[in-house]
Amino acid sequence: MKPYVYITRKLSEETIKELTENFEVKMWDHEDLPAPREVLMNEAKRASALITMLSDKVDEELLTAGENLKIVSNLAVGFDNIDLETATKRGIIVTNTPDVLTETTADLTWALLMSAARRIVEAAEYVKAGKWEGWSPYLLAGHDVYGKIIGIVGMGKIGEAVARRAKGFGMEILYHNRTRKTEAEIELGAVYSTFDELVAKSDYVVTLAPLTAETRNLFTADVFAKMKNSAIFINAGRGPVMDEQALYEALKNGEIAGAGLDVFEKEPISADHPLLQLPNVTAIPHIGSASTETRTTMIKLCCSNVKAVLNGDSPKTIVNKQVL
Structure with missing residues:
Protein backbone atom coordinates (compact mmCIF):
# COMPACT_ATOMS: atom_id res chain seq x y z
CA MET A 1 0.00 0.00 0.00
CA LEU A 101 8.48 33.98 3.12
CA THR A 102 10.99 36.49 4.51
CA GLU A 103 10.51 39.33 2.05
CA THR A 104 6.77 38.81 1.72
CA THR A 105 6.26 39.00 5.48
CA ALA A 106 8.53 42.04 5.69
CA ASP A 107 6.41 43.72 2.99
CA LEU A 108 3.27 43.06 5.00
CA THR A 109 4.85 44.28 8.23
CA TRP A 110 5.88 47.48 6.52
CA ALA A 111 2.43 47.93 5.00
CA LEU A 112 0.90 47.46 8.45
CA LEU A 113 3.27 50.03 9.93
CA MET A 114 2.48 52.55 7.21
CA SER A 115 -1.25 51.92 7.45
CA ALA A 116 -1.30 52.39 11.21
CA ALA A 117 0.92 55.46 11.04
CA ARG A 118 -1.08 57.25 8.34
CA ARG A 119 -4.51 55.91 9.38
CA ILE A 120 -5.07 54.41 5.93
CA VAL A 121 -7.86 51.98 6.84
CA GLU A 122 -9.63 54.56 8.96
CA ALA A 123 -9.39 57.11 6.13
CA ALA A 124 -10.66 54.65 3.52
CA GLU A 125 -13.68 53.80 5.66
CA TYR A 126 -14.27 57.53 6.25
CA VAL A 127 -14.61 58.09 2.52
CA LYS A 128 -16.78 55.01 1.97
CA ALA A 129 -19.12 56.12 4.76
CA GLY A 130 -19.75 59.43 2.99
CA LYS A 131 -18.19 61.49 5.80
CA TRP A 132 -15.75 63.42 3.60
CA GLU A 133 -17.28 66.87 3.25
CA GLY A 134 -14.19 68.97 2.65
CA TRP A 135 -10.51 69.55 3.38
CA SER A 136 -9.16 70.65 6.73
CA PRO A 137 -5.57 70.89 8.04
CA TYR A 138 -5.76 68.04 10.54
CA LEU A 139 -8.33 65.81 8.87
CA LEU A 140 -7.25 62.24 9.74
CA ALA A 141 -3.73 63.48 10.42
CA GLY A 142 -1.38 60.61 11.18
CA HIS A 143 2.29 60.26 12.06
CA ASP A 144 5.41 60.63 9.94
CA VAL A 145 7.50 57.55 9.28
CA TYR A 146 10.51 59.02 7.50
CA GLY A 147 13.32 59.93 9.87
CA LYS A 148 11.71 58.40 12.96
CA ILE A 149 13.04 55.69 15.29
CA ILE A 150 12.02 52.08 14.73
CA GLY A 151 12.63 49.42 17.36
CA ILE A 152 12.57 45.83 16.15
CA VAL A 153 12.09 43.07 18.71
CA GLY A 154 13.18 39.80 17.13
CA MET A 155 15.95 40.47 14.62
CA GLY A 156 15.72 37.28 12.61
CA LYS A 157 15.68 37.26 8.83
CA ILE A 158 12.28 38.96 8.69
CA GLY A 159 13.43 41.56 11.21
CA GLU A 160 16.50 42.30 9.11
CA ALA A 161 14.32 42.62 6.00
CA VAL A 162 12.10 45.13 7.83
CA ALA A 163 15.24 47.00 8.92
CA ARG A 164 16.37 47.29 5.28
CA ARG A 165 13.06 48.92 4.45
CA ALA A 166 13.41 51.24 7.43
CA LYS A 167 16.86 52.31 6.24
CA GLY A 168 15.27 53.42 2.97
CA PHE A 169 13.00 55.69 5.00
CA GLY A 170 15.94 57.27 6.78
CA MET A 171 14.94 55.77 10.12
CA GLU A 172 17.15 55.22 13.11
CA ILE A 173 17.10 51.46 13.69
CA LEU A 174 17.19 49.92 17.14
CA TYR A 175 16.87 46.20 17.71
CA HIS A 176 16.64 43.69 20.53
CA ASN A 177 17.44 40.03 20.01
CA ARG A 178 18.78 37.04 21.89
CA THR A 179 22.04 37.42 19.98
CA ARG A 180 23.84 40.41 18.48
CA LYS A 181 23.59 40.76 14.70
CA THR A 182 26.93 42.36 13.84
CA GLU A 183 26.37 42.13 10.07
CA ALA A 184 23.09 44.01 10.37
CA GLU A 185 24.81 46.59 12.54
CA ILE A 186 27.46 47.15 9.88
CA GLU A 187 25.20 46.95 6.82
CA LEU A 188 22.16 48.79 8.15
CA GLY A 189 23.51 50.86 11.00
CA ALA A 190 21.22 48.98 13.39
CA VAL A 191 21.96 49.56 17.06
CA TYR A 192 21.59 46.81 19.63
CA SER A 193 19.49 47.96 22.60
CA THR A 194 18.15 46.50 25.77
CA PHE A 195 14.43 45.79 25.64
CA ASP A 196 13.64 48.65 28.03
CA GLU A 197 15.74 51.13 26.05
CA LEU A 198 14.08 50.10 22.80
CA VAL A 199 10.50 50.50 23.98
CA ALA A 200 11.27 53.85 25.62
CA LYS A 201 13.03 55.42 22.63
CA SER A 202 11.16 54.04 19.61
CA ASP A 203 8.45 55.80 17.65
CA TYR A 204 7.51 52.44 16.14
CA VAL A 205 7.88 49.26 18.19
CA VAL A 206 7.73 46.26 15.88
CA THR A 207 7.67 42.76 17.30
CA LEU A 208 8.59 39.82 15.09
CA ALA A 209 9.73 37.62 17.95
CA PRO A 210 8.92 33.90 17.90
CA LEU A 211 6.72 32.53 20.65
CA THR A 212 8.85 31.02 23.41
CA ALA A 213 8.65 30.77 27.17
CA GLU A 214 10.69 33.99 27.35
CA THR A 215 8.60 35.98 24.85
CA ARG A 216 5.12 34.90 25.95
CA ASN A 217 3.33 37.92 27.43
CA LEU A 218 6.43 40.05 26.83
CA PHE A 219 4.43 43.20 26.13
CA THR A 220 2.59 43.99 29.36
CA ALA A 221 0.91 47.07 30.81
CA ASP A 222 4.24 48.15 32.30
CA VAL A 223 5.91 47.90 28.90
CA PHE A 224 3.22 49.92 27.12
CA ALA A 225 3.48 52.55 29.88
CA LYS A 226 7.19 52.96 29.08
CA MET A 227 6.50 53.76 25.42
CA LYS A 228 6.11 57.26 24.06
CA ASN A 229 2.54 58.58 23.97
CA SER A 230 3.09 59.01 20.23
CA ALA A 231 4.41 55.46 19.74
CA ILE A 232 2.77 52.92 17.46
CA PHE A 233 2.95 49.21 18.28
CA ILE A 234 3.16 46.67 15.44
CA ASN A 235 2.80 42.93 15.98
CA ALA A 236 3.40 40.76 12.92
CA GLY A 237 5.00 37.90 14.85
CA ARG A 238 2.94 35.96 17.38
CA GLY A 239 -0.19 37.07 19.22
CA PRO A 240 0.61 35.65 22.68
CA VAL A 241 3.71 37.83 23.04
CA MET A 242 1.33 40.68 23.95
CA ASP A 243 -1.20 41.15 26.71
CA GLU A 244 -4.24 42.18 24.64
CA GLN A 245 -6.12 43.69 27.58
CA ALA A 246 -3.08 45.78 28.50
CA LEU A 247 -2.75 46.91 24.89
CA TYR A 248 -6.42 47.85 24.79
CA GLU A 249 -6.10 49.96 27.94
CA ALA A 250 -2.92 51.64 26.68
CA LEU A 251 -4.62 52.58 23.40
CA LYS A 252 -7.86 53.65 25.03
CA ASN A 253 -6.10 55.80 27.61
CA GLY A 254 -3.71 57.43 25.16
CA GLU A 255 -0.57 55.83 26.58
CA ILE A 256 0.37 54.95 23.00
CA ALA A 257 -1.00 56.38 19.76
CA GLY A 258 -1.93 53.32 17.74
CA ALA A 259 -1.40 49.68 16.85
CA GLY A 260 -1.14 47.52 13.75
CA LEU A 261 -1.90 43.87 14.41
CA ASP A 262 -1.65 40.85 12.14
CA VAL A 263 -1.82 38.35 15.01
CA PHE A 264 -3.82 37.85 18.21
CA GLU A 265 -3.71 35.77 21.38
CA LYS A 266 -6.46 33.44 20.13
CA GLU A 267 -7.36 33.28 16.47
CA PRO A 268 -9.64 33.92 14.74
CA ILE A 269 -11.14 36.86 16.63
CA SER A 270 -14.77 37.95 16.50
CA ALA A 271 -16.11 41.30 15.31
CA ASP A 272 -16.89 42.30 18.89
CA HIS A 273 -13.27 41.91 20.04
CA PRO A 274 -12.40 44.95 22.22
CA LEU A 275 -9.40 45.98 20.11
CA LEU A 276 -11.58 46.15 16.99
CA GLN A 277 -13.74 48.79 18.64
CA LEU A 278 -10.86 51.27 18.73
CA PRO A 279 -10.33 53.57 15.72
CA ASN A 280 -6.55 53.64 16.27
CA VAL A 281 -6.18 49.90 15.69
CA THR A 282 -5.42 48.50 12.25
CA ALA A 283 -6.22 44.78 12.39
CA ILE A 284 -5.73 42.15 9.70
CA PRO A 285 -6.28 38.35 9.76
CA HIS A 286 -2.79 36.82 10.09
CA ILE A 287 -1.79 37.29 6.45
CA GLY A 288 1.92 37.96 6.90
CA SER A 289 3.05 35.60 4.15
CA ALA A 290 -0.16 35.68 2.14
CA SER A 291 0.95 36.46 -1.35
Whole structure:
Protein backbone atom coordinates (compact mmCIF):
# COMPACT_ATOMS: atom_id res chain seq x y z
CA MET A 1 0.00 0.00 0.00
CA LYS A 2 1.11 3.56 -0.71
CA PRO A 3 1.95 5.77 2.29
CA TYR A 4 -0.99 7.91 3.38
CA VAL A 5 -0.69 11.71 3.59
CA TYR A 6 -3.30 13.89 5.30
CA ILE A 7 -3.49 17.66 4.70
CA THR A 8 -5.43 19.76 7.21
CA ARG A 9 -6.68 22.38 4.71
CA LYS A 10 -7.99 22.23 1.18
CA LEU A 11 -5.16 23.10 -1.22
CA SER A 12 -5.18 23.29 -4.99
CA GLU A 13 -4.48 20.01 -6.76
CA GLU A 14 -1.70 21.65 -8.76
CA THR A 15 0.32 22.59 -5.67
CA ILE A 16 0.24 19.05 -4.22
CA LYS A 17 0.77 17.21 -7.49
CA GLU A 18 4.14 15.95 -6.28
CA LEU A 19 2.33 14.03 -3.54
CA THR A 20 -0.76 12.81 -5.39
CA GLU A 21 1.44 11.24 -8.07
CA ASN A 22 3.33 9.18 -5.48
CA PHE A 23 1.13 8.65 -2.42
CA GLU A 24 -2.43 8.32 -1.22
CA VAL A 25 -3.49 11.84 -0.29
CA LYS A 26 -6.56 13.20 1.46
CA MET A 27 -7.39 16.79 2.39
CA TRP A 28 -9.81 18.44 4.77
CA ASP A 29 -12.50 19.93 2.53
CA HIS A 30 -12.39 23.54 3.72
CA GLU A 31 -9.84 26.22 2.80
CA ASP A 32 -10.42 28.49 5.80
CA LEU A 33 -11.71 26.38 8.67
CA PRO A 34 -9.46 23.87 10.48
CA ALA A 35 -10.20 20.19 10.58
CA PRO A 36 -12.08 19.34 13.79
CA ARG A 37 -10.01 17.74 16.50
CA GLU A 38 -11.70 14.37 16.22
CA VAL A 39 -11.08 14.28 12.45
CA LEU A 40 -7.42 15.18 12.89
CA MET A 41 -7.00 12.54 15.58
CA ASN A 42 -8.54 9.83 13.40
CA GLU A 43 -6.46 10.80 10.38
CA ALA A 44 -3.27 10.89 12.46
CA LYS A 45 -3.82 7.27 13.48
CA ARG A 46 -3.57 6.23 9.86
CA ALA A 47 -1.21 8.78 8.33
CA SER A 48 2.45 8.41 7.51
CA ALA A 49 2.64 12.16 7.00
CA LEU A 50 0.68 15.22 8.05
CA ILE A 51 0.78 18.64 6.42
CA THR A 52 -0.40 21.01 9.13
CA MET A 53 -1.12 24.70 9.61
CA LEU A 54 0.00 26.90 12.49
CA SER A 55 -3.52 26.78 13.93
CA ASP A 56 -3.47 22.95 14.18
CA LYS A 57 -2.61 21.66 17.64
CA VAL A 58 -0.12 18.86 17.16
CA ASP A 59 0.30 17.81 20.77
CA GLU A 60 1.45 14.72 22.63
CA GLU A 61 -1.96 13.06 22.33
CA LEU A 62 -2.04 13.43 18.57
CA LEU A 63 1.59 12.44 18.03
CA THR A 64 1.16 9.37 20.23
CA ALA A 65 -1.92 8.36 18.24
CA GLY A 66 0.11 8.58 15.04
CA GLU A 67 1.72 5.15 15.25
CA ASN A 68 2.74 5.26 11.59
CA LEU A 69 3.64 8.94 11.56
CA LYS A 70 7.04 9.78 10.09
CA ILE A 71 6.77 13.50 9.40
CA VAL A 72 4.74 16.57 10.36
CA SER A 73 5.29 19.20 7.69
CA ASN A 74 4.17 22.58 9.06
CA LEU A 75 3.07 25.27 6.61
CA ALA A 76 4.79 28.08 8.51
CA VAL A 77 8.15 29.29 9.73
CA GLY A 78 7.01 28.88 13.32
CA PHE A 79 6.27 25.53 14.91
CA ASP A 80 5.02 26.49 18.38
CA ASN A 81 1.83 24.54 17.59
CA ILE A 82 3.81 21.30 17.63
CA ASP A 83 5.07 19.40 20.68
CA LEU A 84 8.61 19.18 19.39
CA GLU A 85 9.90 17.22 22.37
CA THR A 86 7.35 14.43 21.93
CA ALA A 87 7.86 14.35 18.16
CA THR A 88 11.60 13.97 18.63
CA LYS A 89 11.22 11.25 21.25
CA ARG A 90 8.98 9.32 18.88
CA GLY A 91 11.35 9.79 15.94
CA ILE A 92 8.89 11.94 14.01
CA ILE A 93 10.51 14.53 11.76
CA VAL A 94 9.14 18.07 11.98
CA THR A 95 9.73 20.49 9.13
CA ASN A 96 8.82 24.12 8.51
CA THR A 97 9.02 26.68 5.69
CA PRO A 98 11.72 29.21 6.55
CA ASP A 99 13.40 31.72 4.22
CA VAL A 100 10.83 31.52 1.41
CA LEU A 101 8.48 33.98 3.12
CA THR A 102 10.99 36.49 4.51
CA GLU A 103 10.51 39.33 2.05
CA THR A 104 6.77 38.81 1.72
CA THR A 105 6.26 39.00 5.48
CA ALA A 106 8.53 42.04 5.69
CA ASP A 107 6.41 43.72 2.99
CA LEU A 108 3.27 43.06 5.00
CA THR A 109 4.85 44.28 8.23
CA TRP A 110 5.88 47.48 6.52
CA ALA A 111 2.43 47.93 5.00
CA LEU A 112 0.90 47.46 8.45
CA LEU A 113 3.27 50.03 9.93
CA MET A 114 2.48 52.55 7.21
CA SER A 115 -1.25 51.92 7.45
CA ALA A 116 -1.30 52.39 11.21
CA ALA A 117 0.92 55.46 11.04
CA ARG A 118 -1.08 57.25 8.34
CA ARG A 119 -4.51 55.91 9.38
CA ILE A 120 -5.07 54.41 5.93
CA VAL A 121 -7.86 51.98 6.84
CA GLU A 122 -9.63 54.56 8.96
CA ALA A 123 -9.39 57.11 6.13
CA ALA A 124 -10.66 54.65 3.52
CA GLU A 125 -13.68 53.80 5.66
CA TYR A 126 -14.27 57.53 6.25
CA VAL A 127 -14.61 58.09 2.52
CA LYS A 128 -16.78 55.01 1.97
CA ALA A 129 -19.12 56.12 4.76
CA GLY A 130 -19.75 59.43 2.99
CA LYS A 131 -18.19 61.49 5.80
CA TRP A 132 -15.75 63.42 3.60
CA GLU A 133 -17.28 66.87 3.25
CA GLY A 134 -14.19 68.97 2.65
CA TRP A 135 -10.51 69.55 3.38
CA SER A 136 -9.16 70.65 6.73
CA PRO A 137 -5.57 70.89 8.04
CA TYR A 138 -5.76 68.04 10.54
CA LEU A 139 -8.33 65.81 8.87
CA LEU A 140 -7.25 62.24 9.74
CA ALA A 141 -3.73 63.48 10.42
CA GLY A 142 -1.38 60.61 11.18
CA HIS A 143 2.29 60.26 12.06
CA ASP A 144 5.41 60.63 9.94
CA VAL A 145 7.50 57.55 9.28
CA TYR A 146 10.51 59.02 7.50
CA GLY A 147 13.32 59.93 9.87
CA LYS A 148 11.71 58.40 12.96
CA ILE A 149 13.04 55.69 15.29
CA ILE A 150 12.02 52.08 14.73
CA GLY A 151 12.63 49.42 17.36
CA ILE A 152 12.57 45.83 16.15
CA VAL A 153 12.09 43.07 18.71
CA GLY A 154 13.18 39.80 17.13
CA MET A 155 15.95 40.47 14.62
CA GLY A 156 15.72 37.28 12.61
CA LYS A 157 15.68 37.26 8.83
CA ILE A 158 12.28 38.96 8.69
CA GLY A 159 13.43 41.56 11.21
CA GLU A 160 16.50 42.30 9.11
CA ALA A 161 14.32 42.62 6.00
CA VAL A 162 12.10 45.13 7.83
CA ALA A 163 15.24 47.00 8.92
CA ARG A 164 16.37 47.29 5.28
CA ARG A 165 13.06 48.92 4.45
CA ALA A 166 13.41 51.24 7.43
CA LYS A 167 16.86 52.31 6.24
CA GLY A 168 15.27 53.42 2.97
CA PHE A 169 13.00 55.69 5.00
CA GLY A 170 15.94 57.27 6.78
CA MET A 171 14.94 55.77 10.12
CA GLU A 172 17.15 55.22 13.11
CA ILE A 173 17.10 51.46 13.69
CA LEU A 174 17.19 49.92 17.14
CA TYR A 175 16.87 46.20 17.71
CA HIS A 176 16.64 43.69 20.53
CA ASN A 177 17.44 40.03 20.01
CA ARG A 178 18.78 37.04 21.89
CA THR A 179 22.04 37.42 19.98
CA ARG A 180 23.84 40.41 18.48
CA LYS A 181 23.59 40.76 14.70
CA THR A 182 26.93 42.36 13.84
CA GLU A 183 26.37 42.13 10.07
CA ALA A 184 23.09 44.01 10.37
CA GLU A 185 24.81 46.59 12.54
CA ILE A 186 27.46 47.15 9.88
CA GLU A 187 25.20 46.95 6.82
CA LEU A 188 22.16 48.79 8.15
CA GLY A 189 23.51 50.86 11.00
CA ALA A 190 21.22 48.98 13.39
CA VAL A 191 21.96 49.56 17.06
CA TYR A 192 21.59 46.81 19.63
CA SER A 193 19.49 47.96 22.60
CA THR A 194 18.15 46.50 25.77
CA PHE A 195 14.43 45.79 25.64
CA ASP A 196 13.64 48.65 28.03
CA GLU A 197 15.74 51.13 26.05
CA LEU A 198 14.08 50.10 22.80
CA VAL A 199 10.50 50.50 23.98
CA ALA A 200 11.27 53.85 25.62
CA LYS A 201 13.03 55.42 22.63
CA SER A 202 11.16 54.04 19.61
CA ASP A 203 8.45 55.80 17.65
CA TYR A 204 7.51 52.44 16.14
CA VAL A 205 7.88 49.26 18.19
CA VAL A 206 7.73 46.26 15.88
CA THR A 207 7.67 42.76 17.30
CA LEU A 208 8.59 39.82 15.09
CA ALA A 209 9.73 37.62 17.95
CA PRO A 210 8.92 33.90 17.90
CA LEU A 211 6.72 32.53 20.65
CA THR A 212 8.85 31.02 23.41
CA ALA A 213 8.65 30.77 27.17
CA GLU A 214 10.69 33.99 27.35
CA THR A 215 8.60 35.98 24.85
CA ARG A 216 5.12 34.90 25.95
CA ASN A 217 3.33 37.92 27.43
CA LEU A 218 6.43 40.05 26.83
CA PHE A 219 4.43 43.20 26.13
CA THR A 220 2.59 43.99 29.36
CA ALA A 221 0.91 47.07 30.81
CA ASP A 222 4.24 48.15 32.30
CA VAL A 223 5.91 47.90 28.90
CA PHE A 224 3.22 49.92 27.12
CA ALA A 225 3.48 52.55 29.88
CA LYS A 226 7.19 52.96 29.08
CA MET A 227 6.50 53.76 25.42
CA LYS A 228 6.11 57.26 24.06
CA ASN A 229 2.54 58.58 23.97
CA SER A 230 3.09 59.01 20.23
CA ALA A 231 4.41 55.46 19.74
CA ILE A 232 2.77 52.92 17.46
CA PHE A 233 2.95 49.21 18.28
CA ILE A 234 3.16 46.67 15.44
CA ASN A 235 2.80 42.93 15.98
CA ALA A 236 3.40 40.76 12.92
CA GLY A 237 5.00 37.90 14.85
CA ARG A 238 2.94 35.96 17.38
CA GLY A 239 -0.19 37.07 19.22
CA PRO A 240 0.61 35.65 22.68
CA VAL A 241 3.71 37.83 23.04
CA MET A 242 1.33 40.68 23.95
CA ASP A 243 -1.20 41.15 26.71
CA GLU A 244 -4.24 42.18 24.64
CA GLN A 245 -6.12 43.69 27.58
CA ALA A 246 -3.08 45.78 28.50
CA LEU A 247 -2.75 46.91 24.89
CA TYR A 248 -6.42 47.85 24.79
CA GLU A 249 -6.10 49.96 27.94
CA ALA A 250 -2.92 51.64 26.68
CA LEU A 251 -4.62 52.58 23.40
CA LYS A 252 -7.86 53.65 25.03
CA ASN A 253 -6.10 55.80 27.61
CA GLY A 254 -3.71 57.43 25.16
CA GLU A 255 -0.57 55.83 26.58
CA ILE A 256 0.37 54.95 23.00
CA ALA A 257 -1.00 56.38 19.76
CA GLY A 258 -1.93 53.32 17.74
CA ALA A 259 -1.40 49.68 16.85
CA GLY A 260 -1.14 47.52 13.75
CA LEU A 261 -1.90 43.87 14.41
CA ASP A 262 -1.65 40.85 12.14
CA VAL A 263 -1.82 38.35 15.01
CA PHE A 264 -3.82 37.85 18.21
CA GLU A 265 -3.71 35.77 21.38
CA LYS A 266 -6.46 33.44 20.13
CA GLU A 267 -7.36 33.28 16.47
CA PRO A 268 -9.64 33.92 14.74
CA ILE A 269 -11.14 36.86 16.63
CA SER A 270 -14.77 37.95 16.50
CA ALA A 271 -16.11 41.30 15.31
CA ASP A 272 -16.89 42.30 18.89
CA HIS A 273 -13.27 41.91 20.04
CA PRO A 274 -12.40 44.95 22.22
CA LEU A 275 -9.40 45.98 20.11
CA LEU A 276 -11.58 46.15 16.99
CA GLN A 277 -13.74 48.79 18.64
CA LEU A 278 -10.86 51.27 18.73
CA PRO A 279 -10.33 53.57 15.72
CA ASN A 280 -6.55 53.64 16.27
CA VAL A 281 -6.18 49.90 15.69
CA THR A 282 -5.42 48.50 12.25
CA ALA A 283 -6.22 44.78 12.39
CA ILE A 284 -5.73 42.15 9.70
CA PRO A 285 -6.28 38.35 9.76
CA HIS A 286 -2.79 36.82 10.09
CA ILE A 287 -1.79 37.29 6.45
CA GLY A 288 1.92 37.96 6.90
CA SER A 289 3.05 35.60 4.15
CA ALA A 290 -0.16 35.68 2.14
CA SER A 291 0.95 36.46 -1.35
CA THR A 292 -0.03 33.97 -4.03
CA GLU A 293 3.59 33.38 -5.00
CA THR A 294 4.88 32.83 -1.48
CA ARG A 295 2.04 30.62 -0.25
CA THR A 296 2.44 28.43 -3.34
CA THR A 297 6.17 28.13 -2.67
CA MET A 298 5.48 27.26 0.98
CA ILE A 299 3.01 24.52 0.02
CA LYS A 300 5.41 23.02 -2.50
CA LEU A 301 8.20 23.04 0.10
CA CYS A 302 5.94 21.17 2.51
CA CYS A 303 5.19 18.60 -0.17
CA SER A 304 8.85 18.26 -1.08
CA ASN A 305 9.73 17.58 2.56
CA VAL A 306 7.02 14.94 2.86
CA LYS A 307 8.08 13.22 -0.35
CA ALA A 308 11.71 13.14 0.76
CA VAL A 309 10.95 11.57 4.15
CA LEU A 310 8.51 8.99 2.78
CA ASN A 311 11.11 8.00 0.19
CA GLY A 312 13.78 7.60 2.86
CA ASP A 313 15.65 10.82 2.09
CA SER A 314 16.43 13.89 4.20
CA PRO A 315 13.99 16.81 4.00
CA LYS A 316 15.16 20.30 3.03
CA THR A 317 14.06 22.16 6.15
CA ILE A 318 14.05 19.96 9.23
CA VAL A 319 13.52 21.49 12.67
CA ASN A 320 14.54 18.55 14.92
CA LYS A 321 17.71 17.43 13.17
CA GLN A 322 18.58 15.03 15.99
CA VAL A 323 15.94 12.65 14.60
CA LEU A 324 18.00 11.93 11.48
